[in-house]
Amino acid sequence: MTVSRIAMLVGLVILIALPAVVPPYFLHLLIQILLWAFIYTAWALMGRFGFVSFGHGAFMGVGAYVPALLWTYYDVTPWIGIPLGIAFSMLLALVIGYPCFRLRVVGHYFALVTLALSQVVLLSLVAARDITGGSLGFTQKAVGHSWYALQFPEKSYFYGISIVVWLIGLYVWQRIDRSINREALEAISEDEDAAAAIGIDVLREKLRVTVISAALTALGGAIYAQYMMYLNPETVSGIAVSLQIVFAVIAGGVYSMLGPTVGSLLTLSLTEGLRVWFGTNFIGAANTIYGILLILCIIFMPQGIVGALKGLRFRLQHTKVAAPAE
Amino acid sequence: MDPYLIEAIINGILLGGVLALLALGLNLIFGVIDVVWIAYADIVMCGMYVIYFLYVEYGIPLPLTCLMAIASIAALGVVVHLLIIAPVLNSAPINQLLATGGLLFFLQSFATLLFGTDFRNIGVRLPVLEIATLYISFSRLIAFAVGLIGAVALYLFLKRTYIGTAIRAIAQDREIVGLMGVDQRRIYLVTSAIGGALAGLAACLLALQYDVHPHIGNTFGPVIFMICVLGGLGNMIGGFIASFIISQIIAIGGYYANTELSYVLAFTFFIVLMFVRPRGIFAR
Structure with missing residues (x-):
């Protein structure tokens, strides 16, 4: 345990020291990896219990657009805008989650209801084209370096911010992982009726984890919007984003703390690597390979990459222990 | 009544015919194999590309092209x-x-890789019918008629033939059917082929009205899902009726507001109905 803790500390120190040595392009990539890793971790909070939501594009979209619109049109600082966006997203999660869990909308049906939610948010953003610019997107009002507007032309600031939010994501994951609620949620994902019969408040447990997940996703969307400055409905909401979230987590592994992070690292490096490799002549190449990998992952490694590695380590240890006994 | 509103309602009914055909294919696959093909609309997109290339690039006559598209998508x-x-x-x-x-x-990214993001049109211009003050596009009328014929043909196939009966039996109880001497794997293949053929047929009808591009599946894919779930997944008659409800919401919403808001309305209607009737409108 102490060895792994030291390894974690060393890793963190290296991560913090990176901006001093890597060129801006890699820093840009790292910021995106960390921000998406945070959002993926937020999704995995629910996903690991089998509550597969395709609605996280909606939460991210709300979290990104509310502070950006408030700042650009009403000069409201993101320090107020971001909490408002998060609150709105939590409200959305409650409005959808409460009836869903109350009426036992589970499995396929839950996935499809949340899918409809992402479409509602996406299409509403496009429909409000007078203020959001519709499908063309819009650029936030820029003021240069400012803590008040949460805008920094230097990438290192956002790098620091994304490390902090990523660590918050991991912390929340671990808090839930070590709490009694995890046991309750696991029981619910196995069998809701049996869980209710032994006194678990099914509705409350599911609602709580959904609202936490939505809030973190909205925060991720907000930081992403502050960093990119340019917002487009297609890149922060809708089915495409929801599917991207689900697939990256599945590829990395939904059952372990670092699985979503590995998923983010892998998918983004793959996309960037293939983009650099093929150039812009082959726009679809990266996603084509990505699509094939996803299908293969689901067929051969439903536990994800981290899960598969863990299984391998377990088997290795198991054979080591078993060998002397023979 | 405003002629534009009547036109919107008629167009809604005509759109419903194509949606019903797609919903039928998806429902058949779900009912029999118990798997939701989320990429169904993108398989239709492949069919539209087949038609585009055979007809525009190779100059094969359109009816023959359609047959080849149906066969290849099957x-x-x-x-x-x-x-x-x-x-x-x-x-x-x-x-x-x-x-x-x-x-x-x-499928979406491979199509982008092969064909780029250009919008392509097969360039067939069918006449527009003019009845009194109403303008009705002939291609939509054909789509509606063929959609209905396809639905009836599928119904007769399922009711009257041996394989059709086996397919219905498997949808009811997959364990017992094996004991009755039905080869499950073969039925699954036949079902997938029929589902594909229906997607190919829908591709023929859609290619007459819309441009082909790699992301066209996103325009109507989610809508087909809403329709199937509203009608009750696997319930073909329910899906058939639900297609017309949803297409009316989209058409009339588009008349009063705009296209995006009409879809928002349709999706919201779907979410609310899922809470009122979680197993579909026609669940018993």
């Missing part, structure tokens, strides 16, 4: 079943959903 349905669905048949439902979602990613 074959694609079988390939999809063998390569992707068969390995995950016994996995958790959500993994099956994700596997076909991976197919969606693959």
Whole structure:
């Protein structure tokens, strides 16, 4: 345990020291990896219990657009805008989650209801084209370096911010992982009726984890919007984003703390690597390979990459222990 | 009444015919194989590309092109079943959903890679009918008629033929059917081929009205799902009726507001109905 803790500390120190040595392009990539890793971790909070939501594009979209619109049109600082966006997203999660869990909308049906939610948010953003610019997107009002507007032309600031939010994501994951609620949620994902019969408040447990997940996703969307400055409905909401979230987590592994992070690292490096490799002549190449990998992952490694590695380590240890006994 | 509103309602009914055809194909596959093909609309997109290339690039007559498109998409349905669905048949439902979602990613980006993001039109201009003050597009009328004929043909096939009866039997009880001497794997292949053929037929009808581009599946894919779920997944008659409800919401919403808001309305209607009737409008 102490060895792994030291390894974690060393890793963190290296991560913090990176901006001093890597060129801006890699820093840009790292910021995106960390921000998406945070959002993926937020999704995995629910996903690991089998509550597969395709609605996280909606939460991210709300979290990104509310502070950006408030700042650009009403000069409201993101320090107020971001909490408002998060609150709105939590409200959305409650409005959808409460009836869903109350009426036992589970499995396929839950996935499809949340899918409809992402479409509602996406299409509403496009429909409000007078203020959001519709499908063309819009650029936030820029003021240069400012803590008040949460805008920094230097990438290192956002790098620091994304490390902090990523660590918050991991912390929340671990808090839930070590709490009694995890046991309750696991029981619910196995069998809701049996869980209710032994006194678990099914509705409350599911609602709580959904609202936490939505809030973190909205925060991720907000930081992403502050960093990119340019917002487009297609890149922060809708089915495409929801599917991207689900697939990256599945590829990395939904059952372990670092699985979503590995998923983010892998998918983004793959996309960037293939983009650099093929150039812009082959726009679809990266996603084509990505699509094939996803299908293969689901067929051969439903536990994800981290899960598969863990299984391998377990088997290795198991054979080591078993060998002397023979 | 405002002639534009009447026109919107008529167009809604005509759109419903094509949606009903797509919903039928998806419902058939779900009812029999118990897997939701989230990439169904993207398989239709492949069919539209087949038509575009055979007709525009190779100059093959349109009716022959349509037949070839239907045949090739039926074959694609079988390939999809063998390569992707068969390995995950016994996995958790959500993994099956994700596997076909991976197919969606693959088909959309592969089409982008091969054909670029250009909008392509097969350039067939059918006349517009003028009845009193109403203008009705002939291609939509054909789409509606063929959609209905396809639905009736499927119904007769399921009711009157041996394979059709076996398909219905498997949808009712997959354990017992094996004991009755029905080869389940063969039925699955036939079902996938029929589902593919229906997608190919829908592609022919849509190619007359819309431009082909790699992301066209996103325009009506989610809508087909809403329709199937509203009608009750696997319930073909329910899906048939639900197509007309949803297409009316889209058409009339588009008349009063704009296209995006009409879809917002349709999706919201779907979410609310899921809470009121979680197993579909026609669930018993």
